[in-house]
Amino acid sequence: MITVENLSVRFGSVEAVKGVSFHVPKGAAFGIVGESGSGKSTVLRALSGLNPDWTGRMEIDGTALSPHRSKDFFRRVQMVFQDPYGSLHPRQTVDRALSEPLEVHGIADIEPRILRALAEVALPPAVRFRYPHQLSGGQRQRVAVARALMSEPDVLLLDEPTSALDVSVQAEVLNLLSDLQVRRGLTYVMVSHNLAVVAHLCGTVGVMQGGVMVETVSADDLRAGNVMHAHTRALRTLCMALEEPA
Amino acid sequence: MTAVVIDNLSIAFPTARGISHAVRGVSLTIGTEKLGIVGESGSGKSLTARSILRLLPASAQVTADRLSFDGIDVLRASEAEMRAIRGKRAGLILQDPKYSLNPVMTAGAQIAEAWRTHRKGSRRAALQAAEHLLEQVQIRDPQRVAGAYPHELSGGMGQRVMIAMMLAPDPELLIADEPTSALDATVQAEILRLMEDLVSRRGMGLILISHDLPLVSHFCDRVAVMYAGRVVEELRAADLRRAGHAYTRGLLDCLPTLSDPKVRLNVMTRDPAWLT
Numbered sequence: 001m002i003t004v005e006n007l008s009v010r011f012g013s014v015e016a017v018k019g020v021s022f023h024v025p026k027g028a029a030f031g032i033v034g035e036s037g038s039g040k041s042t043v044l045r046a047l048s049g050l051n052p053d054w055t056g057r058m059e060i061d062g063t064a065l066s067p068h069r070s071k072d073f074f075r076r077v078q079m080v081f082q083d084p085y086g087s088l089h090p091r092q093t094v095d096r097a098l099s100e101p102l103e104v105h106g107i108a109d110i111e112p113r114i115l116r117a118l119a120e121v122a123l124p125p126a127v128r129f130r131y132p133h134q135l136s137g138g139q140r141q142r143v144a145v146a147r148a149l150m151s152e153p154d155v156l157l158l159d160e161p162t163s164a165l166d167v168s169v170q171a172e173v174l175n176l177l178s179d180l181q182v183r184r185g186l187t188y189v190m191v192s193h194n195l196a197v198v199a200h201l202c203g204t205v206g207v208m209q210g211g212v213m214v215e216t217v218s219a220d221d222l223r224a225g226n227v228m229h230a231h232t233r234a235l236r237t238l239c240m241a242l243e244e245p246a
Numbered sequence: 247m248t249a250v251v252i253d254n255l256s257i258a259f260p261t262a263r264g265i266s267h268a269v270r271g272v273s274l275t276i277g278t279e280k281l282g283i284v285g286e287s288g289s290g291k292s293l294t295a296r297s298i299l300r301l302l303p304a305s306a307q308v309t310a311d312r313l314s315f316d317g318i319d320v321l322r323a324s325e326a327e328m329r330a331i332r333g334k335r336a337g338l339i340l341q342d343p344k345y346s347l348n349p350v351m352t353a354g355a356q357i358a359e360a361w362r363t364h365r366k367g368s369r370r371a372a373l374q375a376a377e378h379l380l381e382q383v384q385i386r387d388p389q390r391v392a393g394a395y396p397h398e399l400s401g402g403m404g405q406r407v408m409i410a411m412m413l414a415p416d417p418e419l420l421i422a423d424e425p426t427s428a429l430d431a432t433v434q435a436e437i438l439r440l441m442e443d444l445v446s447r448r449g450m451g452l453i454l455i456s457h458d459l460p461l462v463s464h465f466c467d468r469v470a471v472m473y474a475g476r477v478v479e480e481l482r483a484a485d486l487r488r489a490g491h492a493y494t495r496g497l498l499d500c501l502p503t504l505s506d507p508k509v510r511l512n513v514m515t516r517d518p519a520w521l522t
Contacts, residue, residue, distance in 0.1 A: 035430045035431075035432055035433070036400065036401060036402075036429075036430050036433070037400070136287075137287060166286040166287055166457050167286075167457060167458065167459075167497060167500055167501055168286060168496065168497065168500050168513070168514040169286075170500070170501075171500035171501070171502075171511035171512065171513050171514070172513055174502065174511055175510050175511055175513065178509075178510065193430035193431050194431060195431070195504060196501070196502045196503050196504050197502050199502070199504055199507070200502035200507070200508075200511070219507075222504070223504050223505070223507060234432075235431070235432070236504065238431060238432060238435055239431065239504050240504055240505060241464075242431075242435065242460060242461055242464060243460055243501065243503045243504065243505065244460065244505075
């Protein structure tokens with residue numbers, strides 16, 4: 001579904017992403033982990049069309065991506081950001097946020113679609129006429145997921161979707177993302193610094209360091225410790241050490 | 247040795263729909279030790295810790311049978327008495343250095359300011375102290391960092407600067423409110439290890455506020471778990487595996503882990519009885 005070959009992104013004299021390649025089959029989930037500044041979000045932003053300055057080759061569903069994307073691309077590929085407080089308009093109600101993608105893409109039946117979307121992310125219908133600040137963090141992230149699903153996309157790009165949430169809410173949102181993936185056959189690319197979260201949702205994990213994807217490993221191999229690169233091993237060791245209570 | 251005594255602390259806020267009880271009858275004592283306060287957003291963990299410094303919103307209605315810092319009654323102390331505690335005897339480290347450092351002052355100048363305010367020395371001595379403090383928080387090139395503005399520093403560096411600033415007056419107690427939530431896993435561990443080390447070496451008390459229970463247990467002696475304004479369980483960090491309260495176990499169970507893969511994560515079922 002998604003093929004990225006030799007992707008490089010440069011900001012002035014800094015090469016933030018250096019020749020990254022990976023492939024995500026349809027209906028699969030690919031995770032990218034790395035520390036701040038490793039270039040993981042930059043890969044996602046180039047893929048999503050938020051950053052037109054890249055070189056290399058990217059394909060979605062067999063169609064090569066150009067720096068300028070068509071309207072249909074933005075219908076089929078949607079993004080969920082880390083902080084729903086920042087990504088939802090503070091002065092627009094949930095109803096407005098959810099109907100906008102429909103209006104942009106000329107999709108009819110706005111009313112039933114909004115109700116269905118709220119039900120799908122397990123939000124009560126009463127949320128519809130609230131503002132983002134009237135919702136809890138978990139509810140806001142559910143709205144952000146619902147908004148991304150309005151245009152019925154095939155691909156969801158998830159940038160740290162649960163790092164701003166409490167652990168109990170994180171579990172609910174991760175379960176929601178798993179359910180949606182099965183139900184709608186979505187393809188995910190998720191970026192996170194939390195190895196356990198990425199391994200939970202994604203079958204394959206790419207590890208980035210200094211703009212390079214140093215290793216691509218299956219979640220099972222990662223859990224079992226069958227990893228090649230020292231950085232992957234270091235991230236794994238730290239994650240294992242901290243997840244056990246002292 | 248400083249001891250914070252909190253006995254039956256309640257914090258409430260008037261709202262349009264009546265009184266909202268944010269903290270309800272919390273009792274804790276903290277000596278020269280590392281105490282973790284763990285809970286979710288809105289559990290009252292930050293309010294509880296901030297009440298020690300009387301840094302609560304003006305509308306907060308605070309009552310307690312006892313709320314004292316080294317014998318000083320925090321609820322009745324004058325502003326001048328509180329200023330002698332805040333920063334000087336008890337430092338507060340906040341979540342995100344991006345928002346809590348002054349963006350138009352260099353890191354060195356900010357640390358020097360904290361040092362001078364509490365220690366009264368010359369400008370030059372303060373700047374030297376600032377560089378020395380940056381060294382103590384394991385910054386390799388203290389001179390460069392001292393001359394840098396917050397936007398030129400990474401999140402981890404910014405947090406080190408904030409820790410250095412809080413250490414400047416040589417406080418007895420450090421309150422760290424989600425000090426590493428904005429940082430990634432590797433840096434998070436480094437900063438917590440650094441704080442743990444400094445606190446142990448200087449014989450300070452530490453209150454570490456976080457939502458990450460397993461993480462906190464690695465860096466604290468004791469953990470108080472808060473839910474809806476109450477401490478539902480207090481236990482030694484080493485006994486976390488034997489946690490008795492269903493909420494504490496729920497917090498541990500809902501985390502995805504590398505060692506124990508699950509198709510679906512456990513979701514917390516909240517028992518109304520936890521509220522009483």
